[in-house]
Amino acid sequence: MAGYPMGAQPHMGGFGQPQMGQQPQMGQQPQMGQQGGMGGMSMSFGMSIPGFGGMFGQQQPQQQLHQNAFTxxxxxxxxxxxxxxxxxxxxxxxxxxxxxxxxxxxxxxxxxxxxxxxxxxxxxxxxxxxxxxxxxxxxxxxxxxxxxxxxxxxxxxxxxxxxxxxxxxRYDTDRSGFIEAHELGNIIKNSFGYALSVKALEVILKRYSRAMDDRRCLVAFDDFVAMSVRLRAYTEAFRARDRSHHQNQEVGSYEFSYDDFLQCVMCL
Missing domain, CATH: 1.10.238.10 (EF-hand)
Structure with missing residues (x-):
């Protein structure tokens, strides 16, 4: 599918998950409240970042690296x-x-x-x-x-x-319960298939990493899970709204009303 990066991560946030024993279906639409009304804020993804796989709105290669979680x-x-x-x-x-x-x-x-x-x-x-x-x-x-x-x-x-x-x-090979902060960026790019800007990645790393006494920045597994849930859910919610306002095309921008924005982010 052209547009947003797709990864091996399973679909999140109530966006058309399969029941037990079924495989997830591609292309199902999330149903997260009503779409934005008048006014609101404009949110856009995308700027080409070297090393991060291009930008939203470009064709992204399908990731075939890992076993589907639903198997x-x-x-x-x-x-x-x-x-x-x-x-x-x-x-x-x-x-x-x-x-x-x-x-x-x-x-x-x-x-x-x-x-x-x-x-x-x-x-x-x-x-x-x-x-x-x-x-x-x-x-x-x-x-x-x-x-x-x-x-x-x-x-x-x-x-x-x-x-x-x-x-x-795959990154925490000694089972310490932590990975290096820079490895989180590799997972987001290579395992989940997201092409994020440097600024967006910096925000994520600051939010979900911990500064240790030895000055290393590490990410614990529980923080990794919280990040994974939110990144996928917010992206899928944005994609659905983007498509609904652009004749089922993904252009990487959508104007949120305040109420719709709160429905999108406060559920998690």
Missing amino acids: VNAWQAFGMNSPDDFQVLYERYKSRTLNGIQGEELQRILNEDRQIKNYYKTQRGPINWNLELCKILIAMLDRNKDGIMQLPELNELLQCLIHWWQTFL
């Missing part, structure tokens, strides 16, 4: 015996009142289940999943905007996390 069985990756074990896990943690999982339940699943903890283990021990990140992950697949995740969505989410973890470990 991964989460229960197998975590060392469970069968899909029934995954269902038992869901039933154990779901809210009886809401008949589903919210951020608090997801946090308990990721931090308490032994097999999941062992899968995301680093030299410093298991990943500590904070509540805010878990709420972002819930929102990522919250198609009907009720804040509750059912079993199929939980399966999709864990598939996405497995994909991100495998991508992260």
